[in-house]
Amino acid sequence: MFDTLTSRFETVFSRLRGRGRLSVEDVDAALSEIRVALLEADVNLDVVTGLTGRIRQRAVGEELSRALNPAQQVVKVVLSELTTSLGGERLTITYASKPPTVVLLAGLQGSGKTTNAAKLAQWLLRQGRSPLLVGADLQRPAAVEQLRTLGERAGVPVFSHRRGPVKAASASLAEATRTGRDVVIVDTAGRLAIDAEMMDQVRRISKAVRPHYTFLVVDATAGQDAVNSARTFHDTLALDGVILTKLDGDARGGAALSVKEVVGRPIAFASVGEKLEDFEPFHPDRLASRILGMGDVETLIDKAESAFEAEQATETASRLLEGTFTFDDFLTTMQQVLGMGNLRSLIGMMPGVPRELRGAEVDEGRIGRITGMIHSMTPQERAEPDIIDASRRQRIAAGSGCRPSDVKALVDQFKQMRSAMKGLGGLGGKRMAASRARSSKQAGRSGGRASASKRRGTGGRTTPKGPVPVSKTPLTLPGLEKGEWPGLN
Amino acid sequence: MTLEIIVGLVALAAVLVVAAVVVLRRRQPPAPGVVDGAAAAGEAADRVVGRLADRAAGAAGGPAPSLRDRLSKARAVLSGPLTALERTSVSQEAWTEVTEALIRADVGLATSSEIVEAARARVGSVGGDPTAAKAALQTELRERLGGFDRSLARRSDGESPSVWLFVGVNGTGKTTTIGKLAKREADAGSGVVLAAGDTFRAAAADQLAMWAERSSVHIVRGSAGADPASVVYDAVESAAARGADLVLADTAGRFHTEHNLMAELQKVRRVADKGSGVVTETLLVLDATTGQNGLAQAREFADAVDVTGVVLTKLDGSAKGGIVVAVQAELGVPVKLVGVGEGIADLVPFDTSEFVEALFA
Numbered sequence: 001m002f003d004t005l006t007s008r009f010e011t012v013f014s015r016l017r018g019r020g021r022l023s024v025e026d027v028d029a030a031l032s033e034i035r036v037a038l039l040e041a042d043v044n045l046d047v048v049t050g051l052t053g054r055i056r057q058r059a060v061g062e063e064l065s066r067a068l069n070p071a072q073q074v075v076k077v078v079l080s081e082l083t084t085s086l087g088g089e090r091l092t093i094t095y096a097s098k099p100p101t102v103v104l105l106a107g108l109q110g111s112g113k114t115t116n117a118a119k120l121a122q123w124l125l126r127q128g129r130s131p132l133l134v135g136a137d138l139q140r141p142a143a144v145e146q147l148r149t150l151g152e153r154a155g156v157p158v159f160s161h162r163r164g165p166v167k168a169a170s171a172s173l174a175e176a177t178r179t180g181r182d183v184v185i186v187d188t189a190g191r192l193a194i195d196a197e198m199m200d201q202v203r204r205i206s207k208a209v210r211p212h213y214t215f216l217v218v219d220a221t222a223g224q225d226a227v228n229s230a231r232t233f234h235d236t237l238a239l240d241g242v243i244l245t246k247l248d249g250d251a252r253g254g255a256a257l258s259v260k261e262v263v264g265r266p267i268a269f270a271s272v273g274e275k276l277e278d279f280e281p282f283h284p285d286r287l288a289s290r291i292l293g294m295g296d297v298e299t300l301i302d303k304a305e306s307a308f309e310a311e312q313a314t315e316t317a318s319r320l321l322e323g324t325f326t327f328d329d330f331l332t333t334m335q336q337v338l339g340m341g342n343l344r345s346l347i348g349m350m351p352g353v354p355r356e357l358r359g360a361e362v363d364e365g366r367i368g369r370i371t372g373m374i375h376s377m378t379p380q381e382r383a384e385p386d387i388i389d390a391s392r393r394q395r396i397a398a399g400s401g402c403r404p405s406d407v408k409a410l411v412d413q414f415k416q417m418r419s420a421m422k423g424l425g426g427l428g429g430k431r432m433a434a435s436r437a438r439s440s441k442q443a444g445r446s447g448g449r450a451s452a453s454k455r456r457g458t459g460g461r462t463t464p465k466g467p468v469p470v471s472k473t474p475l476t477l478p479g480l481e482k483g484e485w486p487g488l489n
Numbered sequence: 490m491t492l493e494i495i496v497g498l499v500a501l502a503a504v505l506v507v508a509a510v511v512v513l514r515r516r517q518p519p520a521p522g523v524v525d526g527a528a529a530a531g532e533a534a535d536r537v538v539g540r541l542a543d544r545a546a547g548a549a550g551g552p553a554p555s556l557r558d559r560l561s562k563a564r565a566v567l568s569g570p571l572t573a574l575e576r577t578s579v580s581q582e583a584w585t586e587v588t589e590a591l592i593r594a595d596v597g598l599a600t601s602s603e604i605v606e607a608a609r610a611r612v613g614s615v616g617g618d619p620t621a622a623k624a625a626l627q628t629e630l631r632e633r634l635g636g637f638d639r640s641l642a643r644r645s646d647g648e649s650p651s652v653w654l655f656v657g658v659n660g661t662g663k664t665t666t667i668g669k670l671a672k673r674e675a676d677a678g679s680g681v682v683l684a685a686g687d688t689f690r691a692a693a694a695d696q697l698a699m700w701a702e703r704s705s706v707h708i709v710r711g712s713a714g715a716d717p718a719s720v721v722y723d724a725v726e727s728a729a730a731r732g733a734d735l736v737l738a739d740t741a742g743r744f745h746t747e748h749n750l751m752a753e754l755q756k757v758r759r760v761a762d763k764g765s766g767v768v769t770e771t772l773l774v775l776d777a778t779t780g781q782n783g784l785a786q787a788r789e790f791a792d793a794v795d796v797t798g799v800v801l802t803k804l805d806g807s808a809k810g811g812i813v814v815a816v817q818a819e820l821g822v823p824v825k826l827v828g829v830g831e832g833i834a835d836l837v838p839f840d841t842s843e844f845v846e847a848l849f850a
Contacts, residue, residue: 045592108778109662112660141699141700143696145692147691149692149713150691153691192803192805192807194807219660221780221782223780223808224595224809225778226780228807229807246659249658249746251780254780338748
């Protein structure tokens with residue numbers, strides 16, 4: 001999975017690197033790799049052909065003559081072409097002057113219509129609207145019950161009607177007017193595009209409610225066939241936009257590109273998690289780099305956000321940059337990182353990770369051994385790894401059932417990382433120090449006591465956290481600004 | 490060596506993540522109005538028997554639909570290129586066309602190229618005759634897909650109950666598959682108990698309960714948010730007490746990338762084996778519309794819970810489900826069942842020859 005585009009690009013571009021200009025042959029060599037990557041990301045074959053054609057034109061054209069580094073230039077062209085293809089016109093919802101504004105959701109079975117109807121409702125609620133959810137899926141057992149439960153969670157009323165989906169949808173408009181709801185979201189049953197009877201039913205629903213917006217719900221894991229079903233839905237319903245779901249897995253989501261290309265309507269929203277609030281306007285740039293397998297930093301951040309306590313993260317980061325990072329901090333952070341999910345998929349989302357690491361088989365059992373070694377250290381050793389000599393190593397090794405050489409490797413790596421981070425933090429560290437002075441009063445109030453009470457049992461934190469300030473200035477790693485990654489600028 | 494890599498790697502992950510969190514937190518204050526943690530599952534929307542009563546009634550009596558009929562649409566994709574094969578001598582273009590047809594069927598680039606290469610090698614020994622090429626391609630596909638035991642296993646010790654566990658990502662059709670299978674097994678004379686192990690998705694248990702009612706089998710369910718392992722355990726014990734032969738255990742849809750949810754699934758698998766029952770099948774439910782991510786799903790699920798078979802659903806649409814070729818080749822896990830429609834009888838055994846022939850007819 002991960003030896004796909006990123007490493008292929010590395011191979012192609014290492015050949016390109018060092019040459020001043022890109023020849024047509026160079027571009028074509030790169031393009032065949034791009035083609036492979038797009039196909040592996042489930043972009044439709046015909047769409048791939050169109051895209052690579054456009055990329056070729058742009059890369060061999062005028063832009064190339066100004067290229068300083070050919071490899072970077074090609075990546076940039078590819079990324080920008082994908083971003084343009086995915087983005088383009090943005091969909092902004094304008095609400096009907098005479099409410100309710102009607103939104104219709106349609107799609108294949110299991111693409112996520114019901115869940116996303118509720119997510120959309122909650123999003124609208126946050127925009128200050130008062131939505132009404134309409135259950136017009138009377139096919140799937142308990143679909144309306146599911147919508148009711150979700151509606152309750154979102155704090156949005158749910159309307160349905162036993163007399164059939166068309167009746168439910170049309171009666172909902174009067175219900176909305178009666179109860180003063182200004183947006184109506186109609187959830188329809190999942191259907192196959194080739195099922196004429198069911199496609200006719202959704203056409204009748206659409207006719208009855210005359211939706212202002214019709215969204216196709218598309219699953220990010222969809223394959224080559226996504227174009228065919230999208231085309232039929234578009235022909236039947238005249239779509240206004242797409243909702244892309246299941247971006248929380250590791251699917252590249254190339255189907256979105258195919259659908260966008262075929263339907264020509266914007267991807268309006270993306271569903272990025274299981275919670276109702278994991279729903280946001282679509283970011284073409286994020287998906288473009290994801291499709292190319294170049295890391296999806298934004299999604300990584302989202303995942304991190306749910307796994308980390310903000311305060312704690314700030315604290316850990318500042319200690320890291322100051323070089324006062326202890327084994328205890330390491331342990332905590334490691335546990336949190338593991339909580340974010342499969343380590344290999346996390347690594348896959350990071351840009352600029354060396355090839356060897358990308359392919360490395362991460363044996364999580366070994367992480368258990370690292371944990372064991374750290375637990376076998378004394379508090380002092382955890383805070384100051386420099387004091388670990390041969391005899392201490394022996395003891396730690398015995399305590400954790402490892403070889404002394406393993407302990408040495410761990411300690412050496414840790415120290416290396418710590419000093420590397422301290423160096424990296426240079427500027428940030430200074431900024432942190434300055435802000436520490438500013439906010440030490442505030443932090444002093446809560447810091448010390450809290451850490452004392454946290455001490456419990458064996459294996460827990462043993463080094464004091466100390467009065468660590470909560471920085472007010474934005475903390476960034478130099479050169480690692482959002483959207484700005486080495487080698488990709 | 491590996492140890493060092495891991496340390497470096499975890500450190501790297503930690504650093505990046507921590508920095509990223511801080512950056513983001515500062516730039517964007519968290520959105521207000523957060524809902525409780527146990528929010529909705531990705532829809533998982535196991536779709537179902539539509540025109541229920543009439544269709545089910547009609548289908549139950551008649552013979553099971555042939556896979557071949559259902560795959561007629563898939564033919565169209567390959568028939569064009571194959572006609573080209575027959576017409577001309579086996580040119581490079583014809584082979585490219587066949588490769589592309591396989592790609593369009595979601596077989597995947599690597600697997601498609603491999604199959605075509607192997608077919609070419611076969612033809613090489615036979616000669617350049619187009620009919621031989623077509624035969625070689627068929628044989629190649631059949632060989633890749635064939636040779637597996639596709640029966641659904643029961644306990645060999647003569648005791649009961651046997652447990653069949655259904656796993657997969659969200660929205661592939663786990664609940665629906667169980668519903669159809671419950672009917673089939675009950676009709677065949679088995680005592681069936683359903684375990685509503687999806688305690689996460691809203692109304693998933695209600696959905697399964699409707700299926701239980703339809704095929705008059707017993708269902709054991711927990712409250713919303715209950716521990717799925719305990720629900721499955723209770724179902725197994727209940728089946729043992731009633732002398733039922735078979736427990737069909739549903740689980741919540743989960744992405745193979747979610748570490749904690751996969752650990753939860755492992756627990757369900759362990760606990761299902763603990764009491765009076767034995768897990769004899771762990772079936773991965775894959776959606777035929779799934780693209781290349783299907784392989785990653787299969788890999789991770791196989792790794793976590795030792796998958797014994799695949800159920801390929803939604804094969805009645807225009808999607809071809811070609812990813813199972815790669816899944817079977819890489820993981821050695823055979824497709825055992827195929828979902829080909831919304832009716833209660835639209836679940837048929839996978840048949841290699843039929844599958845391949847339907848592709849080439």
